[in-house]
Amino acid sequence: MEPRMYAYRCTACGKLFHPARAVCRECGGREFEAVPLEGEGTLLTYTRVYALPEGYMKPWLGFGIVEFPNGVRVSGQLNAEDLAVGMKVRATVGVVKEGVGRDYYGFIFEKAAQV
Amino acid sequence: MRKVGIAGVGHTKFGRSEVPLVDMLALAALEALDDAGIRTGKGHGVDQVFVASMGAGLLNRQSSVASALVDTLNLQPAMAETVENGPASGASAVKLGYMGIASGMCDVALVVGGELMRVVTGWEATDFVATMLHPDAEYAYGLTLPAFAGMFTRLYMDKYGVTEKDLAMVAVKNHEHAMHNPVAHIQLVPSFHAIIEDEDAPVINPYVAEPLRVYDVCPVSDGAAAVVLCAMDLADRFPKKPVRIAGIGQATDTHVVAEREVPTDLLAVRLAAQRAYAMAGLKPEDIDVAELHDAFTILEIAISEEAGLFPRGEGHLAVRRGETRVGGRIPINTSGGLKAKGHPLGATGVSQIVELVRQLRGEAGGRQVEGARHGLAVNFGGFGNNVVATILSKEE
Numbered sequence: 001m002e003p004r005m006y007a008y009r010c011t012a013c014g015k016l017f018h019p020a021r022a023v024c025r026e027c028g029g030r031e032f033e034a035v036p037l038e039g040e041g042t043l044l045t046y047t048r049v050y051a052l053p054e055g056y057m058k059p060w061l062g063f064g065i066v067e068f069p070n071g072v073r074v075s076g077q078l079n080a081e082d083l084a085v086g087m088k089v090r091a092t093v094g095v096v097k098e099g100v101g102r103d104y105y106g107f108i109f110e111k112a113a114q115v
Numbered sequence: 116m117r118k119v120g121i122a123g124v125g126h127t128k129f130g131r132s133e134v135p136l137v138d139m140l141a142l143a144a145l146e147a148l149d150d151a152g153i154r155t156g157k158g159h160g161v162d163q164v165f166v167a168s169m170g171a172g173l174l175n176r177q178s179s180v181a182s183a184l185v186d187t188l189n190l191q192p193a194m195a196e197t198v199e200n201g202p203a204s205g206a207s208a209v210k211l212g213y214m215g216i217a218s219g220m221c222d223v224a225l226v227v228g229g230e231l232m233r234v235v236t237g238w239e240a241t242d243f244v245a246t247m248l249h250p251d252a253e254y255a256y257g258l259t260l261p262a263f264a265g266m267f268t269r270l271y272m273d274k275y276g277v278t279e280k281d282l283a284m285v286a287v288k289n290h291e292h293a294m295h296n297p298v299a300h301i302q303l304v305p306s307f308h309a310i311i312e313d314e315d316a317p318v319i320n321p322y323v324a325e326p327l328r329v330y331d332v333c334p335v336s337d338g339a340a341a342v343v344l345c346a347m348d349l350a351d352r353f354p355k356k357p358v359r360i361a362g363i364g365q366a367t368d369t370h371v372v373a374e375r376e377v378p379t380d381l382l383a384v385r386l387a388a389q390r391a392y393a394m395a396g397l398k399p400e401d402i403d404v405a406e407l408h409d410a411f412t413i414l415e416i417a418i419s420e421e422a423g424l425f426p427r428g429e430g431h432l433a434v435r436r437g438e439t440r441v442g443g444r445i446p447i448n449t450s451g452g453l454k455a456k457g458h459p460l461g462a463t464g465v466s467q468i469v470e471l472v473r474q475l476r477g478e479a480g481g482r483q484v485e486g487a488r489h490g491l492a493v494n495f496g497g498f499g500n501n502v503v504a505t506i507l508s509k510e511e
Contacts, residue, residue: 019252019371044378047265049257049324053242056257063262065373073373077256085273096256104255 003093003105007072008032018072037074040112041066043087046078055097064089066109076107088112118347119216120357121507123151124469127229129300129338129457136175136231137183140166140339143462144188144227147341152354153223155189160352161343162221164188164195167208167228168461171197173243175231184227194221201247202410203496204228205340205464206503210363212344222346228465229339240335244460247497249371261332263372263498264411265324270379271413272326275428279326281435283311285412286330286454288440293451295441295481296470300336300457331412336457340466347510358472361397361489362506364390372498383502384421384493391491391504392423399423402445402506403487404474406467408495409452415439418493419447422504441482449474449482464494468505475509 007016012029018037023030046064062078066089077096080089089109096106125146132139145155153159166181177183181195200207205228212224232240245259271277287307293299310320310330320328350357366386369375375382392398405424409415416430424445425433433439439447450456450470453463471490473479492505 017374019249045266045270047262047269047324047326048322049259049262049265050321051237051241051259051261051323052257053245053259054236054238055242061257063256063258063266065266065378075253075256075258075371075373085269106251106256 005037005093006034007037009035016070016072018074038091040088040090041068043089046083064109076109078109080111116217119213120345120347120359121342121472122345122353122357123147123343124472125341126298126469127339128298129336131233132231132337137187140184140227140229141187143339143341147343151343160223161190161193161225163215163224164193165208165212165226166197167204169199169201169204170230170243201496202460203464203494203501203503204461206494206505209468213360216344216346222349224344227341228462230459230461231337232335233337252371261324265327268326268413274379277431280311281431282331282412284434285415289448289452289454292449292482293455296451299451299455300334301455333410333453333458336459338459338462340462340469342468356510358475359508359510361508362391362395365503368500370500381417381421381499383499384418387502387504388422391506395506401489402491403489404484405447405491406470407447407493409448409454410458422493446484467492471507
């Protein structure tokens, strides 16, 4: 599995979505093309969870909802300290869950480099 | 369309069940049948049975629970189905019972909701509940319902000025209500000072999903609740005057929480409530008592606003003024809510209805809302992506 994340563009109206879906929310279209979803985004909200579900060995994990400049909003893990709503974060792709015989890849957001 | 009422209610003590799933469901069902004056055995008159369960397959490795319940209650050849709609399974099952009777397909329906959750560890229970999230875009990350509730709470605090103390006030209020409800799981009132003001509060009441703490989150409970639905034209058959189901509304929202246009909106709650009010011919001002899905304290506040009981962003102010406690203007979660009564997923929607029936009958004892005529229940599935609102009215 290639560790890359994608948005899905409706070929009829151009609207972007993540994750993939069967029918476009905007126009009802049914065909989509995958476009890479990466780079920097804005942290809309976040939490640190101390009671993780079965399958996670860590004492806690950070999670956030991030908006990319193209308007797509996604949830992901958050690997950063000193968080604030509205801060810039950078999307990386990594193993978000270790499964039996396979790993699950997804967004792990980190603090964007200071300008 | 025939009018539909509730002729009987039953409810197990929430907490830890001593008996297997179907036996637990049967306890609630028998109490409801007794309450409705229905004698088990030949001529019982129950046409249809609905069982609400989210996790029987996953938690208890049992399927077709409704068929098993019908048999143990000796209600054959009644029709039977198991209903799964996440944590809103209970209200969905009541809705289906309503539809069955309103359509004329049956006269009497038994609706039982139940969940046996404490057979697994807390981590497994958290994982099980999270299976209703999007498998790739949410669940695979380790995201859970508490995680989304925490992120929602942070937005709500920033936008409307809700504080951790406001949330603790909701928790303490619901625990106080539960002290008057013998079937509530937690029979203990936490000290407001200890859980939020004391220097040891972070130890007594640590964060679960920031900014939510232990006392903002419902416990994991076993339990079952049941109602007997009947056509109102058959009301004379039953010893107690049936409470009428005046309105039901249901609505869905995006599965993926991050895709919501306004992240602090619970659109499905608003639409479900509006539909229920329209069907009942009532307005939010007509509601005397409400059971709102406080799986997390923030949800009681947000749902109270989306359901029109308070203006947007002012639900927490009503909590501060004491308007939502028994004796206040619009008491919320008189049963103790999910927070203190417990939240056995499939049971919850039915349990909310049971509480409203007791309130409208005047059977709620120390938590009675005087003169209550109309009650609202909001049962919340997913992180708000499938919501059922039900309005009950006392027949004069």
